[in-house]
Amino acid sequence: MSATHQYHGSGRSGPERLVVIGNGMAAGRMVEELVTKSPGLYDITIFGAEPRVNYDRIMLSPVLSGEKEYDEIIIHDDAWYTTHGVTLLKGRMVTAIDRTAKKLTCEDGFELDYDKLLIATGSSPFVIPVPGAELPEVLTYRDQGDVEKMLTAAAKGGSAVVIGGGLLGLEAAAGLRARGMEVTVLHLMPTLMERQLDPSAGYLLERAVEARDIRVITRANTHEIVAKDGHVSAVRLDDGREIPADLVVMAAGIRPNAWLAKEAGLAVNRGVLVDDGMATDDPDIFAIGECVEHRGVCYGLVAPLYEMAKVLARRLMGDAEAAYNGMAISTKLKVTGIDLFSAGDFAEGEGREEIVLRDPARNVYRRLILEDNRIVGIVLYGDTGDSAWFFQLLKDGSDIAELRDTLIFGPAYAGGSPLDPTAAVAALPDEAEICGCNGVCKGTIVAAISEGGHNSLDAVRAHTKASGSCGTCTGLVEQLLELTLGDGYERDAVQPICGCSELGHDEVRRLIVAQELKSLPAVMQELGWKTSCGCAKCRPALNYYLLATWPGEYEDDYQSRFINERVHANIQKDGTYSVVPRMWGGLTSPDELRAIADVADKFNIPTVKVTGGQRIDLLGVKKEDLPAVWADLNAAGMVSGHAYGKSLRTVKTCVGTDWCRFGTQDSTGLGVELEKFLWGSWTPHKVKLAVSGCPRNCAEATCKDFGVICVDSGYELHFAGAAGMHVKGTEVLCTVASEEEVLEYCGALIQLYREQARYLERIYKWAARVGVDTVREQVVEDHDKRKRLYARFVFSQKFSQSDPWAERVQGRDAHEFKPLAQVSLEDVA
Amino acid sequence: MDMMVSRWIDVGALEDIPRRGARVVKTPAGCIAVFRTEADEVFALDDRCPHKGGPLSQGIVHGRSVTCPLHNWVIDLATGQAKAPDEGRVATVPLRSEGGRLLLDLARMASRAA
Structure with missing residues (x-):
């Protein structure tokens, strides 16, 4: 007689039949509670889709890395089921629930009746639907079967790409690396584990992961998994980069596995909907674990799942009061040697305050988020020894007013006075x-x-x-x-960069270079910033320093730029913008002028004015019109004049030998050449140039940041002039003989300024601070240094000379130029 | 009596606003700036600095503050209060976030228009 019939009768007496679909940790804990507290209360049968007993999925990572064996992570072995009279049907997939007949059907036709049913089908890994996702070497990371497949692949060596830099992805990466593979983690967001960590902790984590020889690529959008002869050979990103791969692990998230419940007609949203007693909308069917949605929340961590299991067990034992009320959850990464912990809600919020402690030397970062004198969020990196204490305070909602001064240091200091x-x-x-x-x-x-x-x-x-x-x-x-x-002793009166730091601009610049800091979170962590995301003073300065120090490596942080540099136009007092196209060396043409006139007509631009820098300003342009205005100007061959930027503004010229009876050199041509060489570079403050064709100086080159006076024998170079709030004549740099030398000396001087000056310091102020002579020494007398400076400038220009207007006409930052919504009176009436 | 009935209007999704950024909602009663902080909090304020009417939506967002692009006043996003030494306050607009959608209560506008 087959097992089928044993359970398949009607009118049988004895205990009620409880059938469990799914043999994961939640189901296992529920059954364990039931059989240890009320043995014999139910006749229990468990269907497990995997051909295994109940094991500790959380410990799969140590199995993958080789720190544990599968046998060590088993929770209930075969003997346990026998001892407790529980029937486990391994490798049996339930495919339908007939709620009227109260009967289940399996893939192989096996059927079974139930009195009470528990759905604990867990979750499924989310596979990104890219071409190649179906290849045999593309795996997910969910169960022991996946681990076994990864181990087989790792035994062959080669390269692995893990898609997803969350908890699972990083654990998979660390495991595969420990098994000897070359591993790259691709993560869509700018920092790792962004759901559990703030950017500062994410930065420290990225560094720790990289220290294990795991390559991390953030902002990486997978485009395709490339195949060769039917096998994975690489992963291609949206930006065209290809990362060689023999194995791809998708760890991009999980989805509640609720299809069975849905097909049975139960209420399902993202997960199976349950009440506080873990019942579905059918009173005889319950659900727990990752497949459920309780009060709008789906859980993916073990603590709440175990809590659900306990609640349901009590309900099934007759306690109608037992209720699951949701719970605060915490996260720990299980990669040996990386300590991080996060819990609660670490968003800033109304009435919320933060306490931040950074110890750069020890790679420690702690952040507590407080509300009404209670801890509501915790992020700990590097030293998580006090996590239990903090988490208890959070869960208990303890009033921490008394502890506040020393709270961040942990229980060892609780209530004590801070040390002098x-x-x-x-x-x-x-x-x-x-x-x-x-x-x-x-x-x-x-x-x-x-x-x-x-x-x-x-x-x-x-x-x-x-x-x-x-x-x-x-x-x-x-x-x-x-x-x-x-x-x-009086401390050096260094003016801090802003209230977020004790350090001055020079110290920050020096440390960015010395410690090779290449991102805003890196600077803020390593230099002990006192705020978690800086302020409007330090962020633009740091963004510039990083951009100037690491050309081609640092990615511009657009939200740390002042509005003018963000939208590439100048904001006016009424919130409209002004637009100034470049006119190289002050030259224009009838076609350009016609295009400007047409634009002014087409967009009803109220004011058209000639600027002091020999170009034309269109004032009063509405923000949403900017891309269309630029498109028309681009079409006539004009590009952004950067009249809004801490960057090269204009190169003013006179007509020189082309027309002037006194001209000594081609000043207009040289001006155009200088402007084409320098445009687009970001500098600490604005930079204005002029080239005069003779000492009569019609282009007023002697009050510019850099000026050239042409003379019969060559070119007299000037710098550090100003004609703004301060009027200052230039200093003479030197005299050179050729146009090539003008470019070299000018490029070197501007590079020195870019490397040494403080943000928002004009060239004349910088030169006065460091000494005009030291500038001459470095640019004129030290030939090697000049050539190195020039080479660095030329290199950085490779990354800055693309027209920002054309980029935005193409659609970049499109959200910037459109309102979020437009509400009419009818909408609110 | 100034009784206002709430008018919750869906103005877009959280993802439509860049982190540490803002977008504008245009209404017949003036623009409203909707801010999103680094920590994904959202706030809505009149898009006018109490100083000289500068468009706050165009400022740099840091922590729970925005710095006005015209003269660097710093405005608290939660309260609309200018930070010392400056004095002034900008009106806040009730905002609700539901399943990733952002809703503004524009009752004030309805009553203004009425």
């Missing part, structure tokens, strides 16, 4: 190391101060090298100066 920082340094023994980079201990520094008479930070740094490399111990060295000299 100088006292902490005073307590250190003489042999305590202060500067890790240069191996300088406290005693050496104190001796340099008290015996060597070095009484400033610079002097101590020069003498001992302490704080001379990475700079993170600068604060400690200053404390030692304070401690040793008492009131006799």
